[in-house]
Amino acid sequence: MxxxxxxxxxxxxxxxxxxxxxxxxxxxxxxxxxxxxxxxxxxxxxxxxxxxxxxxxxxxxxxxxxxxxxxxxxxxxxxxxxxxxxxxxxxxxxxxxxxxxxRSERRRGLMLRWPETMTTRQVADDFFIDIVNAGHSRWIPDGDGFQAVGVFTEPGVTAFSFGWASSGGHRAVPLDPGDYARVPVTVNSATWATLEPGEHDLHAILTGLDLRTDRPLRLDVSAEQIARHRALSPRHSLQPTERRRMIDAQITQTRAMITAGASLTRIAEAIATAETDREAVTRITQLLDCGEDGAQSIYDSPLRELRAGNAPSLESRIAELTRLRDAL
Structure with a gap:
């Protein structure tokens, strides 16, 4: 196989x-x-x-x-x-x-490259990545999008999981050899609520094609930078008890995604016959007995993130979230 x-x-x-x-x-x-x-x-x-x-x-x-x-x-x-x-x-x-x-065939010839302006040790308010056609023939999208997400890890850590929701934008465009498209790298706002000052590696992933940067961007994240990003989120200035509650919610939602991996076909059947988004979420809630927030996260997740084979990476994410919660 x-x-x-x-x-x-x-x-x-x-x-x-x-x-x-x-x-x-x-x-x-x-x-x-x-x-x-x-x-x-x-x-x-x-x-x-x-x-x-x-x-x-x-x-x-x-x-x-x-x-x-x-x-x-x-x-x-x-x-x-x-x-x-x-x-x-x-x-x-x-x-x-x-x-x-x-996905392997569709991304052939493409690579992700950090723009020169992103290679300093200062953390910018916005992140960007170049999608480069490093091949010898024209690259043409096949129902793909140019949506990139960013994940922070400790320096040297290369194993990580991530979740994302399609924004409906950043449509892919054909690229001739040597051409590139510069797109924003979206970091989940919840990341800034738990990120600590210090050195971190920023990884970029082109969702859908599962194309990742060959090397992360090593950044020295300051407390001031974290505070600015938290201020942009409706959940900024969280107290420790609020942060624990938020992390607990992330853990619950991640566990719901693991459960969903074993019932993916039943979930698809429930969604296919639902007449509204609300009805689809309600059906997932009843099917998995996971709560409405967990059901919503499942409904918003791409199918490939819910497959059973992703369970180990999701378990690792739970372990990391638990560590962050216990450190508060």
């Missing part, structure tokens, strides 16, 4: 490359083979044939099905099955999903 980073994607979901080329079958026949029913309402307007299993998460008990909607197999409908559910059935997602190359 190839690494998920090298797997093609239907929308944002990683799928098995060989399964895409497999022979398809009638949806009804596939349902009979899997021993489940079809949610006929969700299947209205969907293809009746050419369906196949494109991903099977054995540990999570979930199956992702797909059927091309064109002769070139570039557009697909997908469906979800939660095999361990008492009412296990095939539920078809309402949207057509584009077949995309893997």
């Amino acid at each position: 190839e690494p998920t980073d090298e797997s093609p994607q239907l929308g944002d979901a990683d799928v098995d490359r060989e399964a895409l080329a497999a022979d398809g079958a009638d949806l009804a026949a596939l349902a009979e083979e899997l021993g489940v029913q079809i949610d006929e309402q969700s299947a209205q307007g969907a293809p009746v044939d050419r369906w196949r299993v494109v991903k099977h998460h054995h540990s999570a008990g979930s199956i992702l099905l797909g059927a091309p909607t064109d002769l070139e197999n570039k557009s697909w409908r997908v469906a979800y099955v939660q095999t361990r559910a008492a009412d296990a059935m095939i539920r078809v997602h309402p949207d057509v999903m584009p077949l995309r190359a893997s």
Whole structure:
């Protein structure tokens, strides 16, 4: 099985490359083979044939099905099955999903480079990164965006996790060899509430493509700089008790994301049939019994951050948050 980073994607979901080329079958026949029913309402307007299993998460008990909607197999409908559910059935997602190359292929030729103005030891109020086409041919986006997030770690630390929510902006643009696009690096405002003065490494990640800087930016963060960033946040000037409460909330939300990794297909099914964002969050809350804040963080998270394989990094994040809370 190839690494998920090298797997093609239907929308944002990683799928098995060989399964895409497999022979398809009638949806009804596939349902009979899997021993489940079809949610006929969700299947209205969907293809009746050419369906196949494109991903099977054995540990999570979930199956992702797909059927091309064109002769070139570039557009697909997908469906979800939660095999361990008492009412296990095939539920078809309402949207057509584009077949995309893997993240590894889509980011080929790109690199992240800190602008010269960012390489001093003084921390600026704003951070920027250059997305450079270091390849020999024109780079063209495939449904990707140019959204970069920043993560502070202790000097020399390279293992870290991060969460992000799409802003809907920073659309990717084609880049000829040698061209670059300079984009802002967004640091979560909650980071400044717990960051301590001193030397830190700033890592930049191009979300969606999972492209990271080869080297972090070593910065000497001052108390004054931290205070300025905290003042920009509606949660600035936090007292220790408020900071502990905030960190506890982050821990709870991170644990909810770990739980979500084992129920991702059921969550997708709940969201697909919800008529409003509010209803989707309510359904996640009921499904995972995780509280509304945890459900909202799950709903706002990209699918790849919720996959079960990210659990170890999320556990590390909980350990770091617990350390920060206990130090208050």
